[in-house]
Amino acid sequence: MKPEKIEGNKKSCMQPQTKVLVSCRGLDGEENVLAVGYCGNCSYDPPMVMVGIVPSRYSYKMIKESGCFVVNLVDQNYKETFDYLGTHSKRDEDKLAVMKVKLENGKKVNAPILPDCPVNIECKIVDSIMTGSHEMFVGKVEYVHADSKLVDDEGNIDFSQINFI
Numbered sequence: 001m002k003p004e005k006i007e008g009n010k011k012s013c014m015q016p017q018t019k020v021l022v023s024c025r026g027l028d029g030e031e032n033v034l035a036v037g038y039c040g041n042c043s044y045d046p047p048m049v050m051v052g053i054v055p056s057r058y059s060y061k062m063i064k065e066s067g068c069f070v071v072n073l074v075d076q077n078y079k080e081t082f083d084y085l086g087t088h089s090k091r092d093e094d095k096l097a098v099m100k101v102k103l104e105n106g107k108k109v110n111a112p113i114l115p116d117c118p119v120n121i122e123c124k125i126v127d128s129i130m131t132g133s134h135e136m137f138v139g140k141v142e143y144v145h146a147d148s149k150l151v152d153d154e155g156n157i158d159f160s161q162i163n164f165i
């Protein structure tokens, strides 16, 4: 017998949701990282991903003005850092220093990658849409860094080895 359906809450109703860290660099060179749950693949060919950023985030202006960002996939080893970066703003404190977040330059875009995350996706913004609470930035994937143990001879990434948060 089928279970009875009743109406549920509309908010964030598409689950499960990937959670990532988005890293960015403003025009003045300041770097930042925030947690993002509104994100996903949005084109297979050419490869594109999108991230939703609330305009009040300190990172928003950096991403908007620089025209690029990096999506970092996060595993359980980085959960404490993820939670901190998603609950503290760089407007109030140097949260990257507090959590000793390591950054390295991207190869193709002017934004840092998080080398302690297993996969880093460098993106150049090609479009955006203000959906409501979030501005969805569409990023063309310019380069994907992946831990070597995850990648086969053809460059395919074995995501099953990542213990996602």
Ligand SMILES: Cc1cc2nc3c(=O)[nH]c(=O)nc-3n(C[C@H](O)[C@H](O)[C@H](O)COP(=O)(O)O)c2cc1C
Pocket: 019, 032, 033, 034, 035, 036, 037, 038, 039, 052, 053, 054, 056, 057, 058, 059, 060, 083, 085, 086, 087, 088, 089, 090, 091, 134
């Ligand atoms: C699980 C989780 C998911 C989040 N998803 C988003 C998101 O999709 N978009 C967004 O703008 N903020 C999101 N946030 C909130 C930001 O990460 C948070 O406000 C952060 O402190 C912003 O940092 P900033 O002000 O230094 O940019 C999320 C936070 C958590 C913990």
